[in-house]
Amino acid sequence: MLQAAGLGKGAKFAAHRRGRLGIGLFALRAKAAMSQPSTGPANGASAKTPATNKDYEKLPVRLKKLIGTVIIVALVVIYALVATTVATYRLAESAWYVHLMYFLFTGVLWIVPAMFVIRWMERPPKAR
Numbered sequence: 135m136l137q138a139a140g141l142g143k144g145a146k147f148a149a150h151r152r153g154r155l156g157i158g159l160f161a162l163r164a165k166a167a168m169s170q171p172s173t174g175p176a177n178g179a180s181a182k183t184p185a186t187n188k189d190y191e192k193l194p195v196r197l198k199k200l201i202g203t204v205i206i207v208a209l210v211v212i213y214a215l216v217a218t219t220v221a222t223y224r225l226a227e228s229a230w231y232v233h234l235m236y237f238l239f240t241g242v243l244w245i246v247p248a249m250f251v252i253r254w255m256e257r258p259p260k261a262r
Contacts, residue, residue: 192259202255206248213244 193201217240225233 195259198255198257198259202251205251209247209251210244213240 217237221233221236221240225236
C-alpha cells in the first residue's frame with residue numbers, strides 16, 4: 135500500500151509513527167488542543183509551571199541509560215576506593231578471615247545502590 139502511494143522507506147517509518155498514513159493521534163491531539171479555549175492566565179503571563187519530578191521522568195530511554203551508566207561506573211570506582219581505604223586503615227592487623235569476610239560483604243554491598251539506578255534506567259518513560 136505504501137509502495138503504491140510512491141513512498142520510500144523513510145516516509146514509511148514516518149507514516150507508521152503518524153498512524154498508517156491517516157491522521158494519527160498526534161494530529162488529533164493538536165487539532166483538539168487548538169479547538170479548546172485557552173485556560174492560561176488572563177493577564178498574558180506564562181502558564182508554564184516550574185519543573186517537577188514528573189518532567190524529570192520524561193527523559194528519553196537512551197539518555198537515561200547514558201546517565202545511569204555514568205552513575206554506575208562512578209559508583210563502582212568511588213565505592214572500591216572507599217572500601218579499600220577502610221580495609222587498609224581499619225583491618226591492617228586483622229586475620230585473613232576478617233579480610234575475607236569484609237571483602238565478601240563489601241563486594242556485594244555495591245549492588246544495592248546499582249540496583250536502584252538500573253531500575254530507574256529500565257523504567258519506560260511516562261506517557262505525556
